[in-house]
Amino acid sequence: MEKALYRKYSDYLREKYGEKVYKIPVNIPVTCPNRDGKLGHGGCTFCADVGAGFENLENTIPVPQQMASNIAHIKKKYKAEKYIAYFQNFSNTYLAFEDFKRVIIEAIREDVVEICISTRPDCIREEYLEFLHGLSKEKSMEISIELGLQTVNYHSLLYINRGHTLAEFIDAVLRIKKYGFDICAHLILNLPGDNMTDVIENAKVLSALGVQQVKLHALYVMRDTVMGRQYEAGEFKIISVEAYKERVITFLEYLNPEIVVQRLIGRAPEENSLFVNWNMSWWRIRDEIEAQMQQQGSYQGKRANYLNGKALK
DSSP states (O other): OOOOSSOBHHHHHHHHHSSOEEEEEEOOSOOOTTTBSSSOBSOSTTOOTTTTOTTSOOTTSOHHHHHHHHHHHHHHHHOOOEEEEEEOSSOGGGSOHHHHHHHHHHTOOTTEEEEEEEEOGGGOOHHHHHHHHHHHHHHTOEEEEEEEEEOSOHHHHHHTTOSOOHHHHHHHHHHHHTTTOEEEEEEETTOTTOOHHHHHHHHHHHHHHTOOEEEEEOOOEETTSHHHHHHHTTSOOOOOHHHHHHHHHHHHHHSOTTSEEEESSOOOOOTTEEESGGGSOHHHHHHHHHHHHHHHTOOTTTTOOOTTTGGGO
């Protein structure tokens, strides 16, 4: 049997739930402590007003209605029967606790097998995790949490005005792991100032912490953002698509082969953008990465030999 290039999320979901499962985006009225003044203003330098959920329904629509509308569309298009309620945009655990409990409960349906909550590492708190743990037991509901890290390089985190450093991510992972929830880390492999050393360290840190999943992004630059103005002023340059592909392949080679890879590159909004995926489709870049890995004899975990007493091996 031919060796898999990397552990794909779609395969993992099929193994876990016995059939294809689709994520259903849920958009709730929440912001970010790095935008509303609690930690800072304006958010990360790359973040636009819409956040990451540019394809979401309006957050004024009640959660059950969003779920029903999105599921009807996906069910008709893909004949799906099982779904993940995906609280995607901004920092969902930044919502007031009682409101958070209400919207999570509102997303539960008979055909929903998992609730996935995207947030920041500095918005992870025991009170929220205890509620999710109790709900998981009561409803036999899987819970997963996506943490926006972007890079382990804390100098880069300061440069992009992330509002937290690596320490908060480590703290969040350790707290979440106590409750047995799967963790997915988000990374941008081509942030200004990051190099291949940072790419490798990203893989090493996620592997050492036992994070279960990872989602890779390529940097996209939006108008009317701090990073957009920096880009227009020539303060930094985007690496080539060839360099990005090499970074992804190297990252995968150093990544624990058990970690599930949700994606190699993300989709991004083209409207009001200054740079998106080298003017190429995301699937073309993904296909080229996989073809290059095949040609090079590369695969996930090929160089993941740095844990458990490397010097004694």
